[in-house]
Amino acid sequence: MTEPAAAASLFLRSCLLGLPLGCWYDFLRPLRPRFNHLSDFVFMVGAMYLWLYQSFAICRGDIRWGYFSGFVLGAFVWELTAGMVLRPVFRWFWQILAQFWRTMLIPGKIFFQKTKILFASGEKWVT
Secondary structure, three states: OOOHHHHHHHHHHHHHHHHHHHHHHHHHHHHOOOOHHHHHHHHHHHHHHHHHHHHHHHOOOOOOHHHHHHHHHHHHHHHHOHHHHHHHHHHHHHHHHHHHHHHHOHHHHHHHHHHHHHHHHHHHHHO
């Protein structure tokens, strides 16, 4: 039987480990409207890693639903506190990253537009 103090300690550690999970979800949230499957996959990889760490490093193989509920509770607490504040920051980060990639891909877009014109005009000469 687990002592109440030890169980409470493990539950609180699980709650603290849920906070980065909530942060990870908020960080990936702006990707959801367009890249739903990708963001879900990346989130699940992070969640699985944290769950394995919680189950085997913190709880030492004592896998219980109560400790997992602390994990989920920590993520929920993040959503209600710091998640509300940092959500615009994460959205801004992904917008800047998207603008950077659009800018970097402009030469390739121009190149493919030029080659499309060349191939289309060559096709007209043949027919």
